[in-house]
Amino acid sequence: MTQIPLEHGLLLASALFTLGLLGFLVRRNLIIMLVCVEIMLNAAGLAFVMAGAHWGQVDGQIMFIFILTMAAAEVAVGLAIILQFHWRYQSLDVDQASTMKG
Amino acid sequence: MNWMFYIVAAITLIATVRVITHPNVVYALLYFVVSLLSVALIFYMIGAPFVAALEVIIYAGAILVLFLFVIMMLNFREEHETHWLRKRIWAGPGVLCAALLAVTIAFIAQGPMVSGFYRTIEPSEVGNALFGPYLIAVQLAALLLLSGLVGSSHLRRHERGSLLRKPEGGDSQ
Amino acid sequence: MYDLLWLIPALPFVGFLILTLAARSLSQRVAAVIACGTVGVSAVLTLGMIAGFLWNPPADYAHTVTLWQWMPLNSLEIAFNLRIDALSLVMASVITVVGFLIHLYSSEYMQGDEAYTRFFAYLNLFVGFMLILVMADNFALLLLGWEGVGLCSYLLIGFWYQKPENGFAARKAFVVTRIGDVSLLVAVFLIFSELGTLQLSEVLALAPDRWAEGSTTAWVVSLLLLGGAVGKSAQLPLQTWLPDAMAGPTPVSALIHAATMVTAGVYLIARMHGIFELSPSAMTVVALVGTVTLLTAGCAALVQSDIKRVLAYSTISQLGYMFLALGVGAWAGALFHFMTHAWFKALLFLAAGSVIAALHHEQNIHRMGGLRKRLPVLFWTFVAGAACLAALPLVTSGFYSKEKILWDVWISPLGGPWFWSAAILGALITALYSTRLIMLVFFGEAKTEVSHRPGKRSSFVLIVLAVWSLIGGGIEVPHNFGHLTLLSNFLETAIPASVELPPGLDLQLWILLLVASAIVTGGVLATVWLYGSGSPLRQKISDRTSGLQRFWLGGWGFDTAYDRLLVQPIVWLSQINRRDGVDGLCRVAVSLGRTGHFLLSTTQQGRLRRYAIGISAGALALLILMLLQ
Numbered sequence: 001m002t003q004i005p006l007e008h009g010l011l012l013a014s015a016l017f018t019l020g021l022l023g024f025l026v027r028r029n030l031i032i033m034l035v036c037v038e039i040m041l042n043a044a045g046l047a048f049v050m051a052g053a054h055w056g057q058v059d060g061q062i063m064f065i066f067i068l069t070m071a072a073a074e075v076a077v078g079l080a081i082i083l084q085f086h087w088r089y090q091s092l093d094v095d096q097a098s099t100m101k102g
Numbered sequence: 103m104n105w106m107f108y109i110v111a112a113i114t115l116i117a118t119v120r121v122i123t124h125p126n127v128v129y130a131l132l133y134f135v136v137s138l139l140s141v142a143l144i145f146y147m148i149g150a151p152f153v154a155a156l157e158v159i160i161y162a163g164a165i166l167v168l169f170l171f172v173i174m175m176l177n178f179r180e181e182h183e184t185h186w187l188r189k190r191i192w193a194g195p196g197v198l199c200a201a202l203l204a205v206t207i208a209f210i211a212q213g214p215m216v217s218g219f220y221r222t223i224e225p226s227e228v229g230n231a232l233f234g235p236y237l238i239a240v241q242l243a244a245l246l247l248l249s250g251l252v253g254s255s256h257l258r259r260h261e262r263g264s265l266l267r268k269p270e271g272g273d274s275q
Numbered sequence: 276m277y278d279l280l281w282l283i284p285a286l287p288f289v290g291f292l293i294l295t296l297a298a299r300s301l302s303q304r305v306a307a308v309i310a311c312g313t314v315g316v317s318a319v320l321t322l323g324m325i326a327g328f329l330w331n332p333p334a335d336y337a338h339t340v341t342l343w344q345w346m347p348l349n350s351l352e353i354a355f356n357l358r359i360d361a362l363s364l365v366m367a368s369v370i371t372v373v374g375f376l377i378h379l380y381s382s383e384y385m386q387g388d389e390a391y392t393r394f395f396a397y398l399n400l401f402v403g404f405m406l407i408l409v410m411a412d413n414f415a416l417l418l419l420g421w422e423g424v425g426l427c428s429y430l431l432i433g434f435w436y437q438k439p440e441n442g443f444a445a446r447k448a449f450v451v452t453r454i455g456d457v458s459l460l461v462a463v464f465l466i467f468s469e470l471g472t473l474q475l476s477e478v479l480a481l482a483p484d485r486w487a488e489g490s491t492t493a494w495v496v497s498l499l500l501l502g503g504a505v506g507k508s509a510q511l512p513l514q515t516w517l518p519d520a521m522a523g524p525t526p527v528s529a530l531i532h533a534a535t536m537v538t539a540g541v542y543l544i545a546r547m548h549g550i551f552e553l554s555p556s557a558m559t560v561v562a563l564v565g566t567v568t569l570l571t572a573g574c575a576a577l578v579q580s581d582i583k584r585v586l587a588y589s590t591i592s593q594l595g596y597m598f599l600a601l602g603v604g605a606w607a608g609a610l611f612h613f614m615t616h617a618w619f620k621a622l623l624f625l626a627a628g629s630v631i632a633a634l635h636h637e638q639n640i641h642r643m644g645g646l647r648k649r650l651p652v653l654f655w656t657f658v659a660g661a662a663c664l665a666a667l668p669l670v671t672s673g674f675y676s677k678e679k680i681l682w683d684v685w686i687s688p689l690g691g692p693w694f695w696s697a698a699i700l701g702a703l704i705t706a707l708y709s710t711r712l713i714m715l716v717f718f719g720e721a722k723t724e725v726s727h728r729p730g731k732r733s734s735f736v737l738i739v740l741a742v743w744s745l746i747g748g749g750i751e752v753p754h755n756f757g758h759l760t761l762l763s764n765f766l767e768t769a770i771p772a773s774v775e776l777p778p779g780l781d782l783q784l785w786i787l788l789l790v791a792s793a794i795v796t797g798g799v800l801a802t803v804w805l806y807g808s809g810s811p812l813r814q815k816i817s818d819r820t821s822g823l824q825r826f827w828l829g830g831w832g833f834d835t836a837y838d839r840l841l842v843q844p845i846v847w848l849s850q851i852n853r854r855d856g857v858d859g860l861c862r863v864a865v866s867l868g869r870t871g872h873f874l875l876s877t878t879q880q881g882r883l884r885r886y887a888i889g890i891s892a893g894a895l896a897l898l899i900l901m902l903l904q
Contacts, residue, residue, distance in 0.1 A: 003220050004107045004148060007210050012111045012144075014206040016118055016137075018199045023122030025195035025887055031127050031169065033883075035134055039118060042161070045153075046141055053148040056219040058231045061153045062239075065232065068160055069243040073250030075165050079172045080257035086176050098881035198891060205898045212902075 009050035016043035030085060030092045034078045041071045107147055114140040131169055138162040152225040277333070280340045280357055283320050283367065284410060286313040287403035294396035303391045307382035310395035314378050314402050318371035325364050329765070336360055336768035337476070339412055346415065353473060356412035361769035365610055365762075366409040366542055369617045373534045374402045380625050380736040381526040383729075384632065394434060394524065401427035405535050409542055414463045414473040417543075421459065421507070424536045425452055431531060432523040444522040451516040455506015459543075462499030465492075479549040488553050497557035500547055501564070504540030508594050511568040515833050517591055518575075521583040525628030528583060533590045533624050534617040541597045541613055545606050548770050552604070558689050562602025566697045569595025571831050573704035577711070578827045581638045582627050585712055588830070589664060590620055592701065596680055599698060603690035605683030606770045607763040611751050612676040614762070618747055619663035619673055622740035626657040629729040629737070630716060637723050640712065645721030652734050654717050659741040661713050665706040665799055668792040672748030677702060679751060681791055682784065695787075699794055706798030714806035753788065 020039030027033055045064040052060015082092065089096045117137035124130040138161045145154035232240055290313030294306055301309070328336075337360035346353040359367070378398060385394050401424060408420025433445030467473055469492060470481045486493040504510070509517035520532050531537070544551060544561065551558055569592045576588035593616050600609035630646065630653055631638055647654045663673035681698055684690035729737070752759040805813050817824070826832060852858075878889075 004104060007213070008107070008111075009144075009148070010210050011207065012114065014203060014210070015115055016141075018203040018206070019115070019118045019122060021202065021891055022195055022199040025198070025884055025891070026191055027122065028884070029127060031173065032122070032130055035121060035130065035169070038161075038165070039121065039134070039137070042138065042141060046144070049145055049150050049153055050148065053150055053220060053223070056221045056223070058223055058227050061150055061223060061228050062231055062236055064153050065156065065228075066239060066243055068156060069247060072160065072165060073246050075168055076250045076254040077257065079168060080254035082172060083175065083258045092176075094883050097883070100879075100881045195888065198888065198895065202891065202895050202898070205895065205902060208902055209898070 006050060006054040009054075010047055013043045013047035013050060016040075016046065028093050028095055030082050030094050033094060034075065034082065037078070038071060038075070041067055041074075107144065110140045110143050110147070114144070127173060128170075131166060131173075135162050135166055138166070149220060149222040151222070152228050277324075277327075277338050277340060277359075279320055280324070280338070280359065280410075281342055283317050283324070283371070284357070284403050284406035286317045286320075287399040287406065289313060290399040291396050291403060294392050294399065298392045298396070301392055303386065306392045306395055307378075310399050311375065311378045311382060313399060314371060314375045317402070317406070318368075318375045321364070321367045321371045324359060325368060328359070328361070328364060332768070351473070353413055353415045355416065356474075357410045358412035358475070359410060361766045362542070362545060362610070363409045363769075365614065365766065366538075367406055369614055370402060370405050370409065370535050373617050373621050374398075374405075374530060376736045376740060377526050377530045377534075377621060377625065380529075380628075380733050381524075383732040384526055384625075384628060385524065390434070394431075397427055397430050397434070398527070398530070401431070401531060401536070405539075408539060412475055414466070414475070414478075417475070418460070418463065421503075421539065422456065424531070424539065425449065425456065425507075428452075428520070428531050428536055431527040432520045434523050434527065438522075441522040444516075444519040448516040448520045451513050452506045455503045455513055455540075458499050458506070459503025462496050462503060465496050465499065469496075475546065479547070482550050482553060486553050489555065490553065493550055493553035494557050497547075497551050497554045498560065500543060500550065501557065501561055504543045504598075505564060506540075507543075508537050508540030508598070509591050510540070510564050510594060510598055511571065512833070514568060514572065514591050515830065515837065518584050518587045518830060521581070521587050525583065525624055525631065528587070529621045529624030529628070532587065533620040537590065537594060538597070538613050538617070541594070541601065541609055544598075544601045545609060545770055548606055551601075552771075555689060558602050558604065560602070562599050562689065562694060565595045565598025565600075565602055566694055566701075567595075568592065569599065569701040570697060570704070573701050573708065575827045575830045576708045577704060578824045580641055580828075582630065582640050582643070582712070582716065583624075583638060585640070585708060586620070586623055586627060589705065589708065590616075592705065593620065593664070596677065596698065596701070599694065600680040600683060603684050603687035603694065604771075605680060605687060607751075607766045608676070608679040608683045610766055610770075611679055611762050615663065615672040615676040615744070615747060618740055619660045619671075619744040622656060622737060622744055623660040623664065625733070625740070626653050626660060626737055629653050629733055630657070633725050633727050633729070634723045635726050640715045642722045643716045644719040644723075645717070646725070647717040649721070649725050650728065652737065653729060656737040656741040657717065658713060659745055661709040663744045665709040666702060666791075666795050667799065668796065670745060672744055672746070674792075674795075675748035675751055675753070678753055678788060678791060682753065682787065685783075685787060686780065699791060702791060703794050703798045706795045707802050710799045710802035711806065714803065718807065753784070 017040050020036045020043060023036035023039065024033055027036065045067045048060045048063040048067070050060070052058065052063075085097065086092060114137050117133045117140065120133040121130050121137060124133060138157060142154045142157035142162070145151075145157060290309050293309055294301070298306075337358060339356055339358045342355040342357065344352060345355045378395070381394065381398065385391055388394065404420045404423030404427060406420075408417060408424060411417035411420055429445045429449040432448050433442045435441050436445075463473070466478055470478055470485060472478060472481065482493070506513045517532060517537065521528055523532075551561065572588045572591035572595060576585050576592060579585045579588060593612070597609040597612050597616075600606075600612060630643065630650070633646075633650060633653070634643060637643065659671075663671040665671075666673040666677040668674050681695060681702075684698055685692070685695045750759070750761040751763060804810070829835065
């Protein structure tokens with residue numbers, strides 16, 4: 001068991017989160033966008049577990065489990081939407097779905 | 103053993119960068135698996151073996167397999183994004199995300215350095231906490247999963263006249 | 276017995292609710308059964324109440340049932356109280372029984388109409404509100420019923436709303452009666468501020484203590500109440516809505532615009548008799564309004580060519596008789612005429628409806644004719660109704676009720692020979708136009724084919740109403756033959772006795788009776804001769820008076836005058852007020868909202884990634900703010 005400073009762990013988490021966000025903003029493929037959302041969720045989970053480990057508390061891990069649950073549900077719904085999207089547009093380009101504009 | 107953490111962290115970051123830059127979806131997903139496995143390793147190193155196992159089993163296992171299933175189901179032609187991923191596109195979001203990262207680092211740097219109380223947390227401890235004080239949250243999570251199930255099974259329907267209509271003339275403006 | 280009182284108004288409301296909520300799933304037959312059934316049970320209950328009332332009268336001859344507290348305020352508690360006494364029972368019995376018969380008639384008459392259920396829903400709602408109106412124990416409840424029947428009248432006049440002129444007629448009825456309603460409302464406020472109560476019985480008990488006889492307050496309150504009554508009962512000067520209200524289905528004209536709702540004004544004045552008695556000059560105003568109305572409306576009825584408009588003007592004129600009776604203090608006479616009028620005018624309207632239906636919806640009497648042989652049932656019932664309207668001596672109920680009013684007018688200190696002669700003139704005019712109607716519709720040569728004959732239910736209703744119109748006058752027979760005063764005796768428990776009969780006037784009474792009978796019979800015979808013999812005199816009269824005829828056809832030019840004096844100035848004012856400063860302010864607000872909407876809607880691009888950028892930029896801004904603090 002290593003004693004990593006909390007700050008370094010949080011730095012890693014925020015770097016991961018930012019990368020996920022960057023991917024979400026740049027990519028146009030819906031599946032990759034969903035993956036990027038997963039990266040961001042994972043980063044948040046990492047921050048929780050990091051802080052929990054730092055204080056020797058169990059709550060961080062509990063939060064990670066809940067994030068995991070939520071991610072699973074979200075992926076299920078998201079993938080269903082992707083299927084529907086592909087059936088409608090014959091493509092996964094998110095920019096094609098732009099009819100709902102003011 | 104701290105150096106191991108930094109190596110693994112570096113692997114994670116590199117893998118994640120590849121996820122968001124690789125034009126091929128399947129490869130991107132494989133890089134994501136690498137990223138998840140290395141995060142699991144970090145979990146193990148900081149004394150959370152239970153969530154490390156969950157990360158591998160559920161994230162890298164179940165969820166990623168789900169992604170692959172969908173890709174197989176859609177059976178689409180190799181839809182490379184190379185022509186979408188021009189350098190210019192990266193500029194704006196890159197600046198934005200860099201600023202976000204800088205602010206976050208500033209936040210982390212602001213906090214006082216405190217020495218932690220590190221120990222390995224056994225799976226049994228996690229289980230006791232889950233079914234003790236967090237029982238209601240577990241039930242809510244069950245509800246969430248159920249609604250996810252219902253929602254996805256409803257959304258994937260293909261029939262005409264289902265939730266989403268096929269785009270035709272006179273759809274919107 | 277009285278425990279079931281609440282059911283009387285509740286049942287029609289229940290019918291209304293069922294018909295409204297389950298409108299789509301009910302067949303026409305079921306809807307008709309529900310509508311007729313609820314009103315029919317109400318009618319039976321009302322008659323039972325009357326029987327119980329006669330058999331075993333409650334203390335003070337009035338019974339009040341408190342259903343629930345309606346508006347409990349600090350100093351004032353308005354309860355949902357129903358009160359029955361002789362007056363409200365007479366009103367309620369006419370409403371429910373005539374209402375039931377008209378429901379029965381409509382179940383056949385309206386067959387095939389798309390909105391069959393809606394029609395019966397409105398009709399039931401009307402009966403419910405009308406019962407609330409006559410059984411209310413306080414002014415708040417009375418106003419609820421008052422406005423409720425106004426609403427139903429509006430809905431039913433505009434029942435066939437696809438035609439714009441029907442909607443116009445409905446709006447006109449609503450707006451014109453509204454003028455009277457405001458007057459009634461002010462009267463209620465005044466009564467409350469002066470007497471501190473809205474309870475009808477308390478108002479009547481307190482009024483003589485607070486206001487001296489002939490006091491200005493009593494005068495003002497009486498006139499304001501009269502204003503409300505005038506609006507609802509279509510008396511001068513607010514009578515213009517009733518002829519146009521004939522746009523509604525004919526059973527509606529029979530129920531609302533002849534038998535029940537328009538007599539609400541009569542009920543109001545009879546109910547508030549205590550206040551009117553404090554102000555003899557207001558009583559005289561009531562009598563004057565009645566007299567002028569009965570003459571003008573009678574003249575207008577003489578020249579109308581639409582069968583329903585003839586009947587509408589005749590309704591206004593007969594209501595004028597009731598107001599005249601109220602004005603001279605002949606309370607029982609007015610109520611008696613209300614009863615007989617409800618019977619025979621409902622009969623006339625329903626028979627007219629059958630005639631119209633038989634002739635391809637032809638309403639012009641000049642294109643009718645010769646129906647006597649082809650529609651015998653309609654002919655005989657219509658003749659019975661018209662005879663009652665003309666007050667043909669001895670055999671008709673209209674004769675007895677009109678005779679009672681004439682006699683009371685003669686002997687009342689508030690009446691006198693002038694009012695009497697005007698009323699006799701009105702009776703002559705009534706005889707003339709009712710006979711003219713019969714002659715034009717049923718005699719002469721046939722001008723339109725008969726396409727449809729009245730069915731069993733319609734004929735049954737018509738015959739019942741005709742029989743009752745002929746014999747119903749027997750409940751109140753003049754002093755000099757028979758002296759039967761069943762109705763007066765009954766009503767005396769609620770409102771003061773009619774004009775007291777000084778002794779030793781038998782000879783006068785006989786003379787007046789004979790004069791009236793002679794004039795009426797003469798009028799009828801003269802008209803029969805004029806139209807039956809084909810004499811050139813008819814053409815001559817018609818030519819000489821063509822200008823007058825046009826004037827009367829337009830109802831004495833009231834509509835034109837109101838249009839010139841009120842409507843057009845208001846339209847002009849609102850047109851020049853269209854673009855003033857206040858409007859400019861509103862416009863600025865509108866254009867601001869529009870610009871804001873335009874700016875915001877441009878940000879709505881439908882691009883998911885742009886939204887994500889917006890979200891992260893917002894989060895970044897928030898974080899920077901926190902960092903700087």
